[in-house]
Amino acid sequence: MGYRDKSVLKRWKDGFIFAGKGIRLAFREERHMRFHVFFGLAAVLLGVVCGIALWQWTVLLLAIAGMLVLEMVNSALERLVNLVSPEWNKTAGDVKDIAAGAVLIYAVFAVIIGVMIFMPFLWEWLS
Numbered sequence: 001m002g003y004r005d006k007s008v009l010k011r012w013k014d015g016f017i018f019a020g021k022g023i024r025l026a027f028r029e030e031r032h033m034r035f036h037v038f039f040g041l042a043a044v045l046l047g048v049v050c051g052i053a054l055w056q057w058t059v060l061l062l063a064i065a066g067m068l069v070l071e072m073v074n075s076a077l078e079r080l081v082n083l084v085s086p087e088w089n090k091t092a093g094d095v096k097d098i099a100a101g102a103v104l105i106y107a108v109f110a111v112i113i114g115v116m117i118f119m120p121f122l123w124e125w126l127s
C-alpha cells in the first residue's frame, strides 16, 4: 500500500510517529540538543520559581522553542551535507558554517532575553 492510499487519519498518525522519532533521535544523538533542552528546562524552572508574568512566559517559551527547532534544523542540515558531500567541499563547509552561525545568533539573543526577564528578580533577591 502506497503512502497516498492510507487514510487521512493513518497519515496523521504516521506523521506524528515520524516526528516523534526525529525528536528522540536528535535528543539521543545530538550533544547540543541535550544542552539546549537542559537549559530550556532550567529556564522554565526559574520562571516557576520567580513567578514571571504571562507575557514573560510567552517570550521565554518562544525563545526556548525557537532554540530547539533551530538546533534540530541545523542537525538535519549537517546530516544532509554529510550524505551528499562526504568528501571535503567548500560549499558543503559553507552550508554547515552558515547554519551553525544561525544557531549562534539565536543562542546569543535567547541568552539576552533570559537575562532581561530574570535579571530584575535576581537583582531584587540580591538587594
Ligand SMILES: Nc1ncnc2c1ncn2[C@@H]1O[C@H](COP(=O)(O)OP(=O)(O)OP(=O)(O)O)[C@@H](O)[C@H]1O
Binding pocket: 032, 078, 081, 085, 086, 087, 088, 089, 090, 092, 093, 094, 096, 097, 100
Ligand atoms: N564536507 C565538508 N566539506 C568542507 N568542510 C566541512 C565538511 N564537513 C565539515 N566541514 C567543516 O567542518 C566544520 C565542522 O563540521 P562537523 O560536521 O564536525 O560539524 P560540527 O559542528 O562539529 O558537528 P557536531 O554538532 O556534530 O559537533 C563545519 O562547520 C565546516 O566548516
